[in-house]
Amino acid sequence: MKRTTCFVCQKPLTGIKTKYCGDVCYQHYKNKNDKEIRARRNAITRPPRNCHYCGKQFHPIRADHIACSKPCSYEHSKHLQNLRRLTRKPQPRVRPLDAGIPKVKPAPSEPLKIELKTTADFNATSQFREAVLEYLKNGGKISRLPDEPQGKTPSVNIPFGYTPSELYGHGLEYELSVEASMEANASFA
Secondary structure (H helix, E strand, O other): OOOOOOOOOOOOOHHHHHHOOOOOHHHHHHHHHHHHHHHHHHHHHHOOEEEOOOOEEEOOOOOOOOOHHHHHHHHHHHHHHHHHHHOOOOOOOOOOOOOOOOOOOOOOOOOOOEEOOOOOOOOOOOOHHHHHHHHHOOOOOEOOOOOOOOOOOOOOOOOOHOHHHHHOOOHHHHHHHHHHHHHHHHHOO
8 A cells, every 4th residue: 555644744745755745754754763773773782871970870882981061971970070180280380481490600701812022914905014014113012902713604695605695796787787787768858
């Protein structure tokens, strides 16, 4: 015998529908049926236990399932956090820079040693060479500061250690741009 009413809501079926009047009734039946199947399966595999928070009896879904619902689970975990917080040993309050850093006095800096010399080494292009040599001949002494450590030159984006000014010369771009602008102005005139 052919069914003429919906299996869930008992409305008359239309068209080619054979059991349910639409998707809503089908989903309602499927969800209800799945829930019953899960409940039967859980009842067989795991015995009922009491909720850790409210004490109500429920069938656990997993072996570590201890609460009957999400609100009970939330409240139980909040209760456990409070217990852990109360039983934890208090830590000493320390400012970050005061803990474990020994206070070291800086080493006293030595004063700058200035030597008086009666001889001098000159750069080949020095302008004052003659004047300094004359001063030294007359019995004068010159002061010499200690040598400074050699400065480091960055080698980033400098091909083969040359700077752009060494490769192209100073003001080359400016000269080219001035010449180019003069040519452009001459062509417009």
